[in-house]
Amino acid sequence: xxxxxxxxxxxxxxxxxxxxxxxxxxxxxxxxxxxxxxxxxxxxxxxxxxxxxxxxxxxxxxxxxxxxxxxxxxxxxxxxxxxxxxxxxxxxxxxxxxxxxxxxxxxxxxxxxxxxxxxxxxxxxxxxxxxxxxxxxxxxxxxxxxxxxxxxxxxxxxxxxxxxxxxxxxxxxxxxxxxxxxxxxxxxxxxxxxxxxxxxxxxxxxxxxxxxxxxxxxxxxxxxxxxxxxxxxxxxxxxxxxxxxxxxxxxxxxxxxxxxxxxxxxxxxxxxxxxxxxxxxxxxxxxxxxxxxxxxxxxxxxxxxxxxxxxxxxxxxxxxxxxxxxxxxxxxxxxxxxxxxxxxxxxxxxxxxxxxxxxxxxxxxxxxxxxxxxxxxxxxxxxxxxxxxxxxxxxxxxxxxxxxxxxxxxxxxxxxxxxxxxxxxxxxxxxxxxxxxxxxxxxxxxxxxxxxxxxxxxxxxxxxxxxxxxxxxxxxxxxxxxxxxxxxxxxxxxxxxxxxxxxxxxxxxxxxxxxxxxxxxxxxxxxxxxxxxxxxxxxxxxxxxxxxxxxxxxxxxxxxxxxxxxxxxxxxxxxxxxxxxxxxxxxxxxxxxxxxxxxxxxxxxxxxxxxxxxxxxxxxxxxxxxxxxxxxxxxxxxxxxxxxxxxxxxxxxxxxxxxxxxxxxxxxxxxxxxxxxxxxxxxxxxxxxxxxxxxxxxxxxxxxxxxxxxxxxxxxxxxxxxxxxxxxxxxxxxxxxxxxxxxx
Numbered sequence: 206x207x208x209x210x211x212x213x214x215x216x217x218x219x220x221x222x223x224x225x226x227x228x229x230x231x232x233x234x235x236x237x238x239x240x241x242x243x244x245x246x247x248x249x250x251x252x253x254x255x256x257x258x259x260x261x262x263x264x265x266x267x268x269x270x271x272x273x274x275x276x277x278x279x280x281x282x283x284x285x286x287x288x289x290x291x292x293x294x295x296x297x298x299x300x301x302x303x304x305x306x307x308x309x310x311x312x313x314x315x316x317x318x319x320x321x322x323x324x325x326x327x328x329x330x331x332x333x334x335x336x337x338x339x340x341x342x343x344x345x346x347x348x349x350x351x352x353x354x355x356x357x358x359x360x361x362x363x364x365x366x367x368x369x370x371x372x373x374x375x376x377x378x379x380x381x382x383x384x385x386x387x388x389x390x391x392x393x394x395x396x397x398x399x400x401x402x403x404x405x406x407x408x409x410x411x412x413x414x415x416x417x418x419x420x421x422x423x424x425x426x427x428x429x430x431x432x433x434x435x436x437x438x439x440x441x442x443x444x445x446x447x448x449x450x451x452x453x454x455x456x457x458x459x460x461x462x463x464x465x466x467x468x469x470x471x472x473x474x475x476x477x478x479x480x481x482x483x484x485x486x487x488x489x490x491x492x493x494x495x496x497x498x499x500x501x502x503x504x505x506x507x508x509x510x511x512x513x514x515x516x517x518x519x520x521x522x523x524x525x526x527x528x529x530x531x532x533x534x535x536x537x538x539x540x541x542x543x544x545x546x547x548x549x550x551x552x553x554x555x556x557x558x559x560x561x562x563x564x565x566x567x568x569x570x571x572x573x574x575x576x577x578x579x580x581x582x583x584x585x586x587x588x589x590x591x592x593x594x595x596x597x598x599x600x601x602x603x604x605x606x607x608x609x610x611x612x613x614x615x616x617x618x619x620x621x622x623x624x625x626x627x628x629x630x631x632x633x634x635x636x637x638x639x640x641x642x643x644x645x646x647x648x649x650x651x652x653x654x655x656x657x658x659x660x661x662x663x664x665x666x667x668x669x670x671x672x673x674x675x676x677x678x679x680x681x682x683x684x685x686x687x688x689x690x691x692x693x694x695x696x697x698x699x700x701x702x703x704x705x706x707x708x709x710x711x712x713x714x715x716x717x718x719x720x721x722x723x724x725x726x727x728x729x730x731x732x733x734x735x736x737x738x739x740x741x742x743x744x745x746x747x748x749x750x751x752x753x754x755x756x757x758x759x760x761x762x763x764x765x766x767x768x769x770x771x772x773x774x775x776x777x778x779x780x781x782x783x784x785x786x787x788x789x790x791x792x793x794x795x796x797x798x799x800x801x802x803x804x805x806x807x808x809x810x811x812x813x814x815x816x817x818x819x820x821x822x823x824x825x826x827x828x829x830x831x832x833x834x835x836x837x838x839x840x841x842x843x844x845x846x847x848x849x850x851x852x853x854x855x856x857x858x859x860x861x862x863x864x865x866x867x868x869x870x871x872x873x874x875x876x877x878x879x880x881x882x883x884x885x886x887x888x889x890x891x892x893x894x895x896x897x898x899x900x901x902x903x904x905x906x907x908x909x910x911x912x913x914x915x916x917x918x919x920x921x922x923x924x925x926x927x928x929x930x931x932x933x934x935x936x937x938x939x940x941x942x943x944x945x946x947x948x949x
Contacts, residue, residue: 258539262537265437266527269527269535272312273529276427277389279313280389280410280411280426280427282307283304288415297340298338302363304338305361309336313428314329314330314428314430315427316329317329317426319423320374320422321421321423322423323341323375324342325341326338331399332403337354339355341374344371344374354370378392378395384421384424388413390411390412390531391411394409398474398475400473403432404466404468404470404475405430406432408533409426410427410428411424411425432460435466438460447487447539447540447542448540449462450538451535451538452536453534454502454503454534454536456479456496458483459535461485461488463485481493488540490515490516492538494514494515495538508524508525510523513540518542519542519544520540520543586617690745694742698742770814770936772811774808775811782819782823783801785823789834797845799851801853804853805856808864812933817907818907818932821930822868824900824903825930826852828901829926833850836872850870850871853869853870854866854868862933863914863933864931866931874921874923880918880920884905912932914930916928916930
């Protein structure tokens with residue numbers, strides 16, 4: 206019997222079977238983590254670069270918005286000062302001194318006034334530091350160098366002439382372009398080169414100024430040096446190799462963050478550069494790539510994000526349009542090289558790969574000895590943790606055969622209990638905090654609303670007080686000479702009559718014919734002279750009486766600062782207000798006069814604050830005139846004549862203790878939604894800049910709180926609006942709240 210030995214069965218050792226899948230798994234995980242780390246790092250770089258460029262573009266736009274608004278604010282202030290008569294344009298040196306003080310307050314390069322006569326004045330920093338004053342006389346053949354530049358003392362007073370030069374005001378773009386536009390604009394970028402000063406390249410803002418008769422007075426201007434923008438861009442943290450530059454739509458450089466200037470000086474002239482001609486290679490390269498990608502820069506209307514390559518290097522590029530309301534239309538370009546961030550990413554990737562291999566070896570070795578003891582307890586811990594993470598806070602961890610894991614399980618269970626308690630406490634605290642925040646928010650909103658209302662009321666009161674003081678001063682100044690003229694007209698009339706009697710008496714007593722006297726009498730038209738002289742005296746007397754009547758009305762209206770109740774005639778206040786508004790009521794070329802119908806009752810003297818009551822009447826009448834003007838813009842002259850605009854003012858005594866003033870118009874009226882909010886603070890239906898929304902709110906407060914009266918509005922669409930004011934005749938505590946029955 207032959208016994209065959211059993212063949213040896215071949216297989217894999219258990220250790221290899223346990224290690225090999227673990228090694229493959231760890232190796233795959235390490236490789237995947239390394240790859241994802243690299244991709245996530247690359248993505249993070251892209252996001253970081255994009256956020257940096259967006260932040261940089263935002264900073265540049267905010268700076269442009271703020272910095273380039275200064276010139277137009279300054280010229281608006283100067284134009285208002287000229288129109289209001291605060292600056293006498295005839296005193297050029299005084300105006301120049303005023304501009305000198307403005308230069309101390311604003312970071313500008315030049316502030317100017319160019320008059321329509323060819324004269325002008327200004328203050329500027331030609332060397333970037335010292336403020337000088339320019340005085341421009343009219344350029345004539347005898348005065349070719351018509352401009353003097355003065356050094357000043359510390360108070361802005363001219364001390365000595367520094368230089369003289371030629372300036373043709375009426376042919377300079379700083380004058381001609383704003384006049385042609387008829388509104389505030391940016392004049393094209395102006396350059397000037399003088400070896401004695403730094404290069405002068407500025408953006409100039411201009412605004413025409415007109416008097417009340419729409420006659421041109423001149424042009425006020427303000428200039429900013431474009432190198433100021435480059436200095437700002439150089440301070441931005443864009444990276445060591447990145448660049449920021451601003452260009453016009455035609456590709457001309459405005460400013461850049463490079464050390465190279467955006468212009469060159471050739472033959473004593475400043476030559477502006479296009480971005481593609483910039484001496485900085487980064488700016489030039491980005492600009493050329495931009496020109497290839499987007500040949501028509503005018504087509505860019507929103508933010509463009511590009512990735513360009515030049516000289517073998519990738520750049521992230523953002524192009525953001527920037528515009529303002531006065532005509533500037535620029536592009537802000539931010540370029541950042543990819544290597545700024547990817548260099549460190551590549552280095553970190555190599556280190557990560559090395560560490561991954563080391564970790565693979567260590568993990569494989571340790572995994573052989575520990576996987577069987579720790580995998581299952583850790584898996585249970587993981588499951589419990591995920592359950593808690595999804596909100597199941599009642600989960601607990603079972604104990605195992607490993608002492609350390611038992612301690613971990615005990616600590617974990619204790620932590621879970623504390624976490625449940627913390628969540629409950631946090632929910633309670635959150636609910637309480639939300640309630641307190643909501644309550645505090647309501648209080649702050651209420652306080653803010655009251656503060657805004659009070660502030661607006663104070664501003665309005667100050668404006669009306671200033672108006673009253675101005676009107677009173679004008680009335681006083683006019684009254685003195687008019688009284689003198691009016692008082693002497695009577696004596697002049699008497700003297701004239703005496704002289705005429707003398708002539709008549711002489712003619713009776715010496716009636717003999719004298720050819721010389723007769724010829725002279727015919728030459729001067731003696732009979733017509735005697736007849737017309739009497740008419741002239743009568744006309745002069747009527748004119749002075751009219752002026753005295755106007756002055757009296759102005760003085761009545763100007764009683765703004767009387768802090769106590771006064772007994773006054775309500776009709777005088779109404780007539781004074783109508784006189785102030787006469788320029789808006791009278792005939793105009795576009796429409797006939799607004800008819801004012803006076804239906805006055807027999808009113809007694811009323812105790813009130815005259816100035817504040819005049820303010821209420823002014824607000825109501827101005828609103829009525831505005832409403833009628835709005836209707837008239839949609840009608841022809843003939844239609845207005847057929848159905849004329851009317852304002853009816855009716856006064857009467859009601860309930861023996863109250864007076865009533867009703868002011869109505871025949872405009873279009875207002876809907877109920879507007880009528881219900883007419884007395885709300887800051888509510889207005891007028892365009893922006895034509896109404897604050899505080900006029901009727903302040904009027905309501907003056908009538909109800911200051912005079913204990915009542916103010917109501919009644920309006921019907923298509924028929925008109927009526928405001929009814931009711932005031933007590935005597936201000937007594939027992940009359941407070943006792944309104945006439947017909948308005949209750």
